[in-house]
Every structure is written in C-alpha cells, then in structure tokens.
Amino acid sequence: MTERQSSADRDSGIRRGPAAAERRGPARTGRPSRPSRPTVDLARKAAYEAIAAVHRDDAYANLVLPAILRDLGLHGRDAAFATELTYGTLRARGTLDAIVAAAAGREVERIDPPTRDALRLGAYQLLHTRVPAHAAVSSTVDLVHVVAPGATGFTNAVLREITTKDLDTWVAELAPPMETDPIGHLALAYSHPQWIVRSFAEALGGDLAETTRLLIEDNERPPVHLSVRPGRADAVELADEVGGAPGAFSPYAVYLSGGAPGDLAAITDGRAQVQDEGSQLVATALATAPVDGSDTRWLDLCAGPGGKAGLLGSLAAQRGATLTAVEVAEHRARLVSQAVRGLPVTVLATDGRSVGSDPDLPEATFDRVLVDAPCTGLGSLRRRPESRWRRQPSDLPPLTRLQRELLSAALRAVRPGGVVGYVTCSPHTVETHVTVTEAARRSGVPVDFVDARPLLPAGMPGLGDGPTVQLWPHRHGTDAMFLALLRRG
Numbered sequence: 001m002t003e004r005q006s007s008a009d010r011d012s013g014i015r016r017g018p019a020a021a022e023r024r025g026p027a028r029t030g031r032p033s034r035p036s037r038p039t040v041d042l043a044r045k046a047a048y049e050a051i052a053a054v055h056r057d058d059a060y061a062n063l064v065l066p067a068i069l070r071d072l073g074l075h076g077r078d079a080a081f082a083t084e085l086t087y088g089t090l091r092a093r094g095t096l097d098a099i100v101a102a103a104a105g106r107e108v109e110r111i112d113p114p115t116r117d118a119l120r121l122g123a124y125q126l127l128h129t130r131v132p133a134h135a136a137v138s139s140t141v142d143l144v145h146v147v148a149p150g151a152t153g154f155t156n157a158v159l160r161e162i163t164t165k166d167l168d169t170w171v172a173e174l175a176p177p178m179e180t181d182p183i184g185h186l187a188l189a190y191s192h193p194q195w196i197v198r199s200f201a202e203a204l205g206g207d208l209a210e211t212t213r214l215l216i217e218d219n220e221r222p223p224v225h226l227s228v229r230p231g232r233a234d235a236v237e238l239a240d241e242v243g244g245a246p247g248a249f250s251p252y253a254v255y256l257s258g259g260a261p262g263d264l265a266a267i268t269d270g271r272a273q274v275q276d277e278g279s280q281l282v283a284t285a286l287a288t289a290p291v292d293g294s295d296t297r298w299l300d301l302c303a304g305p306g307g308k309a310g311l312l313g314s315l316a317a318q319r320g321a322t323l324t325a326v327e328v329a330e331h332r333a334r335l336v337s338q339a340v341r342g343l344p345v346t347v348l349a350t351d352g353r354s355v356g357s358d359p360d361l362p363e364a365t366f367d368r369v370l371v372d373a374p375c376t377g378l379g380s381l382r383r384r385p386e387s388r389w390r391r392q393p394s395d396l397p398p399l400t401r402l403q404r405e406l407l408s409a410a411l412r413a414v415r416p417g418g419v420v421g422y423v424t425c426s427p428h429t430v431e432t433h434v435t436v437t438e439a440a441r442r443s444g445v446p447v448d449f450v451d452a453r454p455l456l457p458a459g460m461p462g463l464g465d466g467p468t469v470q471l472w473p474h475r476h477g478t479d480a481m482f483l484a485l486l487r488r489g
C-alpha cells in the first residue's frame with residue numbers, strides 16, 4: 001500500500017504526519033509519480049486496519065488501534081482523525097450496515113469482509129462527518145483498490161447511492177415506525193442491538209425518551225476519568241497539574257479532556273489511576289456504609305485488574321484496615337498486585353467461590369465485602385465501541401449463575417453486622433435485581449438491604465427510589481454501574 005495526502009485530507013483539514021511525509025519517496029527523488037497506482041492516506045489506512053482486526057481477529061479497538069497508529073507513525077490530528085473514524089464506524093455499525101445493505105441491494109453478510117469494512121468506513125464519513133462526499137467516496141475506492149481490487153466499481157456505486165440521502169432520511173426510510181415498533185426503531189436509529197435497547201428500556205421503567213438519551217450518550221466518546229489515590233494526591237491539585245477538571249461527584253475524580261493518560265506522571269508514580277467515576281462512587285459507598293462493631297477486615301472477591309482494590313486499599317490504609325483481594329485469573333491477579341503496591345492488601349489468585357473451603361477465606365469473618373461481579377458490561381458500551389455487537393443474550397445465563405454463586409460466597413464471608421456491596425457494570429435487570437434477590441433468597445443467611453442512596457454524594461440527582469442505586473451515563477456522566485448493599489443479620 002502506498003500513501004499520500006488524499007484530497008479528503010486536504011478537504012477535512014487533516015495534515016500529513018511526518019512518517020507519511022518520509023514515505024513520499026518519488027516526490028523527494030524527483031521521479032515522476034505513478035498516477036494510476038492506488039494510494040491510501042495513512043489515517044484511513046489505520047482506521048481500516050483497526051476495524052478489520054476487530055471483525056477478523058476479534059481484536060479490541062482500544063488495544064489494536066494504538067499499535068497501528070504507532071506502526072504508521074501517526075500522531076496529533078492524523079491520529080485523532082483515525083481514532084474518530086475507527087471508534088465512530090464501530091459504534092455506528094448497526095445503522096451503517098442497514099444503509100449499506102439498502103444501497104447495495106444485498107445483505108451485508110453477502111459482501112466480502114474487506115469491501116464490507118471499507119464500505120462501513122466510507123459510509124461513516126459520508127453520514128457522520130464533515131468530510132466532503134467526493135473525498136469520502138474517492139478515498140474509500142482507493143482503499144478498496146488495495147484491499148479488494150475487484151470491488152472498486154461496486155464500492156463506488158454503493159457509496160454514490162448512499163450520498164443521495166442524508167442520515168435522517170435513510171433512518172426514516174429504513175427504521176420501523178416508532179409508534180408500532182419503538183425498540184426496533186431506536187435500535188436502528190441509534191445503532192444498538194435490539195436486545196440491548198430492550199434491556200435499557202426495561203431498566204429505565206419503560207421510559208423511551210430517557211432510553212433515547214442513554215443511546216445517544218452511548219454513541220459519544222466519553223472523557224477519561226482519573227481517580228486520585230486517597231492519601232497520595234488531591235483531586236483539585238491533580239486537575240490543575242493535568243489540565244483537567246475535578247469530577248462532579250466523586251471527591252477523587254478528575255476528568256481529562258484529552259491526551260494519553262498513560263503518559264501522565266501521576267499515573268506512573270501511583271498517585272492516580274484511570275477509573276470511571278461510577279466505579280469510584282460505588283467503591284466509596286461500600287467503604288462508608290455503616291457496620292456494627294469492628295471494621296478492619298475488608299474483602300474484594302473479584303478484584304482484577306485492581307481498580308476498585310486500589311481505591312479500597314488506599315481507604316483501608318487510612319483507616320487502619322486491611323484488604324484481601326481475590327482474582328481467579330492468574331494474569332489479572334498479577335495486575336491487581338501491581339495496582340495495590342505499597343497498600344495493606346493481600347492478593348489471592350483463587351476462586352472467590354471457595355469461601356469456607358480456602359483457609360484464607362474463612363466464613364463469617366469480613367467486615368466489608370465487595371463483589372464486583374463479572375457481567376455483560378452493557379453499562380460501559382461508550383468506552384468499548386465494538387462490545388455491543390459482541391455480546392449476546394446467550395451470555396446471560398452463565399454469567400448470572402456465576403454472579404449468584406459469587407454473591408452467595410460473599411454473604412458467607414461477611415460476619416453478622418458487616419456489609420456486602422454487589423456491583424455490576426451493567427444495568428440489565430437480570431444481572432442486577434434478579435441476581436441480588438435470588439442470591440439473597442437462596443443463601444440461607446439473613447440479610448437486609450441498606451439504602452445505598454445516602455452513601456452517594458449529597459445532592460446527586462436521579463438515584464431513584466432505593467434501596468439499590470443505578471448510575472447512568474446520560475444522568476450522571478458515569479458508566480451505568482449498579483450497587484446493592486446488603487447487611488448480614
């Protein structure tokens with residue numbers, strides 16, 4: 001593949017990265033360029049490669065894209081453009097596929113994968129960006145010339161058909177009517193699978209206007225949230241240091257406006273970590289819930305990679321408590337060990353369900369227990385652009401079984417008068433209310449719900465009727481974390 005500054009780059013104001021300039025051999029040597037040879041600009045090449053890797057290799061965009069950008073020497077505005085194209089195309093895939101299928105006159109499954117991904121990328125530029133139509137079409141045809149040489153005519157025809165209508169017109173034409181099929185309509189219009197839209201609507205009490213606001217928020221790129229380590233840094237000072245803003249709710253939160261958080265001194269020297277504000281709030285609520293009697297032995301039963309263990313460990317250090325952090329996956333247990341270095345935390349690479357049989361996890365012992373359960377992650381779709389298309393309803397039964405078993409283990413581990421926090425990064429009611437009710441009913445341990453709302457910052461809106469709390473991206477700017485607090489009688 002050769003690279004040049006495409007007309008799309010000029011039209012969209014994207015400048016060449018230095019690596020691209022270096023590769024422009026013919027111009028530097030004065031040799032005539034070969035106009036017939038297909039050329040692909042680097043930002044689109046990066047986006048295409050990332051999208052193809054996600055679909056072909058089950059790669060994660062947030063892991064694969066930085067490596068591709070590095071390989072291609074892209075940074076600054078080029079890297080930002082490539083990132084927008086990659087994340088945007090992956091998020092919008094549902095809507096784009098419906099439009100591509102209509103324009104092509106065939107299901108997208110019947111288009112070969114390289115052409116299909118290139119068409120998605122081209123359609124995204126046409127319908128969701130200000131890249132001029134001629135530039136979006138010509139750059140995509142150039143790309144297809146390289147990745148699927150026989151399909152340039154087809155690509156040109158499909159994209160030209162797409163240019164005949166704007167996004168709203170396509171959606172009005174292709175989505176089922178809101179009046180008769182609201183879930184189908186919202187799914188197509190806002191690019192989510194129907195089963196996920198249905199689960200959001202149910203968790204929001206059937207309020208379709210609010211469901212729509214949530215879907216819109218899921219399609220935005222969220223700011224990076226940092227959490228300062230209590231005792232090691234202060235959120236207002238860190239916000240100053242990194243050019244961010246203190247969080248709206250968590251006393252430990254800092255919102256970053258851009259940049260790579262991994263490069264920040266505060267992260268590398270252990271004063272702060274990347275952590276959604278919702279995670280900070282639920283961990284802090286567990287740490288501040290009233291318990292009767294002693295308060296020195298804390299347990300995190302699903303700790304990897306160590307975000308909440310890092311925050312809880314810092315709070316435990318300030319309060320003379322210790323934390324046992326359990327993680328079944330060895331490599332994730334190692335990440336926990338790194339995250340809690342210097343804190344009064346013991347990491348156990350074992351199954352959290354072994355409470356009672358593992359001598360390090362005795363029954364009726366711990367004052368505070370966190371179950372941050374493995375879940376579908378439907379509450380953080382905005383942070384993982386491809387995950388909405390990967391998750392399936394069939395993921396739910398094995399996950400909810402595991403959630404119930406882990407929560408039962410937590411209820412065995414907590415001592416009478418102590419408190420268990422059950423947390424998911426999913427608002428799906430089967431993973432939240434159903435799991436909690438079922439586990440509490442079957443555990444054989446007497447438990448009462450603790451109202452979680454007063455344990456969140458005063459004045460926080462939209463916390464519902466209690467006793468559990470469901471946070472929302474569109475209400476709170478956090479991931480959709482769920483928290484139930486249970487006190488053992």
Ligand SMILES: C[S@@+](CC[C@H](N)C(=O)[O-])C[C@H]1O[C@@H](n2cnc3c(N)ncnc32)[C@H](O)[C@@H]1O
Pocket residue numbers: 279301302303304305306307308309326327328329332350351352353372373374375402406
């Ligand atoms: C939602 S993540 C926890 C996130 C973590 N608390 C944090 O804040 O960084 C759930 C974790 O539970 C782990 N897990 C799954 N099954 C487990 C089990 N039976 N016992 C212990 N950990 C388990 C998964 O490997 C995963 O790391």
